Amino acid sequence: APAGATSSPTSSTTAEPLLLRAARGEVTEQTPVWMMRQAGRHMKCYRDLVKDYPTFRERSEIPDVSFEISMQPRDAYGTDGVILFSDILTPLPAMGVDFAISEGGAITIEPIRTREDFAKMTAKPFEPETRCHFVGEVLSRLRTQLAGTDATVLGFVGLPFTIGTYLIEGATGTKTGFAAMRELRESDPQLAKDMLGLVAERIAQYAVYQIDSGAQVIQVFDSWAGHLTPEEFDEWAAPYQRQVVSTIKEKRPDTPVIIYMAPDTYSKGGALIERLASSGVNVVSIDHTISLAKAREQLDAAGYEHVGLQGNLDPAILCDGTPEEIVAATEDILKQAAGRPHIMNLGHGIEATTPESNANLFVKTVQKFRSA
Ligand code: CP3
Numbered sequence: 001a002p003a004g005a006t007s008s009p010t011s012s013t014t015a016e017p018l019l020l021r022a023a024r025g026e027v028t029e030q031t032p033v034w035m036m037r038q039a040g041r042h043m044k045c046y047r048d049l050v051k052d053y054p055t056f057r058e059r060s061e062i063p064d065v066s067f068e069i070s071m072q073p074r075d076a077y078g079t080d081g082v083i084l085f086s087d088i089l090t091p092l093p094a095m096g097v098d099f100a101i102s103e104g105g106a107i108t109i110e111p112i113r114t115r116e117d118f119a120k121m122t123a124k125p126f127e128p129e130t131r132c133h134f135v136g137e138v139l140s141r142l143r144t145q146l147a148g149t150d151a152t153v154l155g156f157v158g159l160p161f162t163i164g165t166y167l168i169e170g171a172t173g174t175k176t177g178f179a180a181m182r183e184l185r186e187s188d189p190q191l192a193k194d195m196l197g198l199v200a201e202r203i204a205q206y207a208v209y210q211i212d213s214g215a216q217v218i219q220v221f222d223s224w225a226g227h228l229t230p231e232e233f234d235e236w237a238a239p240y241q242r243q244v245v246s247t248i249k250e251k252r253p254d255t256p257v258i259i260y261m262a263p264d265t266y267s268k269g270g271a272l273i274e275r276l277a278s279s280g281v282n283v284v285s286i287d288h289t290i291s292l293a294k295a296r297e298q299l300d301a302a303g304y305e306h307v308g309l310q311g312n313l314d315p316a317i318l319c320d321g322t323p324e325e326i327v328a329a330t331e332d333i334l335k336q337a338a339g340r341p342h343i344m345n346l347g348h349g350i351e352a353t354t355p356e357s358n359a360n361l362f363v364k365t366v367q368k369f370r371s372a
Contacts, residue, residue, distance in 0.1 A: 309343075
């Protein structure tokens with residue numbers, strides 16, 4: 001049994017699963033591994049389920065189905081992390097905003113752009129225990145199923161800037177350069193800030209609900225904040241990241257938090273990495289536009305020696321690489337991280353056309369590796 005194998009009887013943390021310990025900042029005897037978006041399109045068993053449950057909302061909101069999908073990558077590859085099969089948009093209906101995802105993956109939301117629209121969000125209190133009960137049920141079943149194994153159950157939430165882009169755009173904002181959000185920031189900055197503040201409060205409450213239901217680690221996604229200049233980031237993303245993370249830490253201090261942002265123009269090459277660390281998280285999940293060694297150096301130099309790293313294999317290598325290339329690139333990252341807390345992952349979500357054999361090779365390469 002890898003977990004606890006080297007534990008001393010007096011230490012309570014070493015009896016915990018590998019990924020949980022790494023997320024707390026321990027240098028573990030083996031590097032834990034999972035893949036962002038690991039459950040889903042690249043797996044045949046998932047595509048088969050899609051035939052019976054054609055919409056994403058069914059697959060993520062029927063507890064039996066969401067539970068089964070969450071377990072698929074654990075069963076197939078033995079990933080150390082098992083993430084809830086859900087979406088960052090899942091709590092929106094409980095906040096007064098309905099959404100749909102088409103079979104092609106297009107997202108549609110009733111946009112919130114005026115005070116009248118915003119009143120729909122404030123009309124009723126946010127009660128995840130009742131309106132998001134399916135999420136709690138899946139997490140508690142995952143926790144029961146995985147009890148006594150070396151796996152860690154991850155919950156996740158979207159952070160206010162990223163959730164806010166969906167609310168204001170009414171869709172994925174990347175294609176329009178987040179035009180509607182830029183417009184609202186100019187025309188009614190107070191409304192934009194009220195919205196982000198309300199989302200921050202509720203998202204933190206939703207994360208606490210996930211922890212109380214069984215999540216052992218929370219990953220917070222601010223995928224689209226990498227589109228902001230550093231100055232914009234400080235005004236529109238950072239304060240709300242801090243609000244969510246500090247509320248989780250205040251209410252559930254023992255639960256480690258990982259932050260992730262997708263690579264984009266401004267974030268490329270790790271330009272915003274210290275800013276992510278300053279949110280108060282335990283771990284920063286880096287993309288593949290910066291080397292792990294460079295990210296480590298940057299965080300250390302900025303006084304974040306205690307913050308761990310997650311990442312960062314380029315998902316394109318996992319999709320198109322030869323087995324030799326996948327092993328070499330994976331081991332290279334593991335060597336760069338040696339001696340410091342590290343959770344292995346991809347730099348962004350796994351691509352839909354990734355062969356399952358490559359995903360398996362990646363996980364197995366990490367689990368076989370021992371730093372000299
Ligand atoms: O990719 C990221 O940057 C992570 C953050 C993020 C998630 N959802 C987390 C997630 C973002 C930005 C979203 C929004 C969203 N929702 C997208 C992204 C692109 C867009 O159009 O805005 C998509 C495709 C959805 C809908 C969705 N979410 C589908 C169809 C699926 C199923 C699997 C897949 O990848 O196609 C998801 C699952 C999902 N989204 C998970 C997470 C953490 C599931 C858990 C996992 O396996 O990691």
